[in-house]
Amino acid sequence: MHRVGIDGRCLFSGQRTGVTRVLWNLLDHLFREEHGIDFLLYLSDHQASARLPEVWRGVRKRVLPSRFLSQKRLWENLVLPPALRGDSIDVFVSPNYVLPLGISTASILFIYDISYAVHPEWFPSLRSSYVRFLSGRGAKRATRIVTISDFCREEIRRHYGVPAEKIERIYCASDPRFFEKVPEEEIRRVRRKYAIDGEYILYVGSLHPRRQIPELLAAVAGSGREGALDRTLVLVGHNNYCPRISISELIRKGGAQSAATYLDFVPEEDLLPLYAGCDIVAYISRYEGFGLPVVEGMACGKPVVTSNNGALREVAGDGAVLVDPTNVAEIRGAFQRLINDRTYYEEIRRKGFQRCQEFSWAKSADGFLAIIREVLREES
Numbered sequence: 001m002h003r004v005g006i007d008g009r010c011l012f013s014g015q016r017t018g019v020t021r022v023l024w025n026l027l028d029h030l031f032r033e034e035h036g037i038d039f040l041l042y043l044s045d046h047q048a049s050a051r052l053p054e055v056w057r058g059v060r061k062r063v064l065p066s067r068f069l070s071q072k073r074l075w076e077n078l079v080l081p082p083a084l085r086g087d088s089i090d091v092f093v094s095p096n097y098v099l100p101l102g103i104s105t106a107s108i109l110f111i112y113d114i115s116y117a118v119h120p121e122w123f124p125s126l127r128s129s130y131v132r133f134l135s136g137r138g139a140k141r142a143t144r145i146v147t148i149s150d151f152c153r154e155e156i157r158r159h160y161g162v163p164a165e166k167i168e169r170i171y172c173a174s175d176p177r178f179f180e181k182v183p184e185e186e187i188r189r190v191r192r193k194y195a196i197d198g199e200y201i202l203y204v205g206s207l208h209p210r211r212q213i214p215e216l217l218a219a220v221a222g223s224g225r226e227g228a229l230d231r232t233l234v235l236v237g238h239n240n241y242c243p244r245i246s247i248s249e250l251i252r253k254g255g256a257q258s259a260a261t262y263l264d265f266v267p268e269e270d271l272l273p274l275y276a277g278c279d280i281v282a283y284i285s286r287y288e289g290f291g292l293p294v295v296e297g298m299a300c301g302k303p304v305v306t307s308n309n310g311a312l313r314e315v316a317g318d319g320a321v322l323v324d325p326t327n328v329a330e331i332r333g334a335f336q337r338l339i340n341d342r343t344y345y346e347e348i349r350r351k352g353f354q355r356c357q358e359f360s361w362a363k364s365a366d367g368f369l370a371i372i373r374e375v376l377r378e379e380s
Contacts, residue, residue, distance in 0.1 A: 001038050002376050005062075005089040005105075007076065008041035010096060012050040016268060017206070017238075018292055019112065022148070022172055023095045029365035031056035037372070040087060044075055062087065073130065076100045091143070091375050097131055099138025106379045108371060109142035111135060113152050113289030113311070115210065117159055122209045124242050136160050143375050146368070148172050148290040149311035170367045171315075172290045173359035178299035182276035190273040194263055200232040201335065202278035202302075204271070204293045205285075206240040207247060212284040212325045217254035219332035229335055231279060233260040236271070275300040280338055284325045288312050294320060298356035303348035305334045319355025321348055 010020045011027070031039070032055050039059040043050060048063045064079050081102035084092055092103055095110045117136065120128045139145055139160040145167045147153050153167045190196075201220065207213055213235070220233040233256065239247050247262045254260075266274065275281070281297030281304045291312045297304040298319055306312045308322035316322060321334045338345045 001036065002090045003038045003040065003088060004091045004093065004372060004376075005040045005042055005084050005087065006093040007080065007095060008043055008061075009047065009072065011041075012043065012047045019096055019110075021175065021292060022112070023110075025173070025175060025361040026170075026365050026368055027056075027059075028053070029361045030369060031059050034058045035369060037376075040089070042080060042083065044072075044079075077102065090379060091372060093372075094138070094142075097138075098134035099142055101134070103141075106143040106375050107138075107141070108144045108146060108375060109138050110146045111139065111152070111156055112148055113287065114155050114159055115287045115289075118155070119210065119287060122242060142166075143378070144168055144371055146170055146371065149314050151311040151314050152289045168367070168371050170364045170371075171359050172292055172295070173361045173364060174292075174295045174299035174356055176361070177272060178275065178296050180272075182273050186273045187277040190270050191277060193270065194234075194261065194266075194274075196232065196234060196261065196277070198232060199230070199279040200234045200261075200277075201229075201280045201282050202234050202236070202274060202297070203282050204236045204275070204296070205283065206237045207235065208240045209242070210286045210288075212286065213247075213250065214254055215326065215328050215331060216282060216284055217251060217256040217260055218328045219335060221254055221256035221259045222332065226332070228256075228259045229332070230339060231259075231335065233282075234274070234278070235260065235262045236264075236266055236274060238265050272300075275302065278302060280305060280335060282306075282331075282335075283312070284323065284331060285312060286325050291315050295356040295359055298352035301349055301353055303338050303345055304352055305331065305338070315359075316352075317355050317358075319348075319352035 011024055034057050040062045041059055042062050045063055045065045052061055064083050066075055077100045080100055084105055089105050092105050092107045097111055099107055099109050116123050116128045116131045139162050147156055147169055150169055153169045156167055157164050220229050222228045251260045281302045283291055283293045283306045285307055288311045294304050294306050294315055304320040306316050306320050307325040323330045323334050
């Protein structure tokens, strides 16, 4: 039986952000059936108590000691490679941008975007340099690269100089629970918890220089004769600005003190009610690999306003309102039309709901399995 190793640390690292959501949903669909492959999910020893879902089949947990190498980069470069050799792994799957040094087996490397290479100024210099070096190096060494949009496939080919046939695209999808109806009492509970009054526009994602938070604030707050929109902007996500800035100060400078609320990262059980309770989902960015909040908003039956560029345009199709992410007037105009024109609102909402159903984790898991089998055949 072939043996496939997967770095699974992010699955049990606490907060489920973008990369974790992608890997969890892929594996959750993959492992619900036996495939005649022995899957080993590698974790560090501080995750030893993590329990795999009972419905997962054909996968085993493999806990490796950290010893003095608790720093995750040291663990993946010094602890993991010898363990893969000792376990006779046929294919190793790295789900998080980099291929560790010392990996000699066939490998599948996930690269979700290369913003760190195209715009290093958006990231802390040490982290950006590390990811740029090992991601670029790994892209050339990996047997296959998996990415999440055609836009990113072309970016990787162009910037890293790897053949297009080596790069596979697997789309993301909304978590199935986003299609479920959320009870009104849950929506009210979350509104009370976060002191949200009235209708609101929701942004979900780390707060980052590429995500146009000042433009969003300006569009909602307005200025002079325009005045504020009849909506609050609710921002959900970690502050990942570099260099670090104060979000409350950003809101104050944007004149949006009464028009914006920053919640930071929220528990998983609060996220869906926040989506369900909003009026509009906004995800404005200059550079993305996919844009999960776009399809999550669509699945919740909300109209989405997003950027008219790159992967966001590819993912949204005709199911969202597309705007220039640098144009405040255009962003504000999109919000105003959705607020004032109910027919248009329902049209975008309906098109978005149809569009998000074109993306499926089951289909993506099948595609991932096909890539694994293809690499196994090539290495046999």
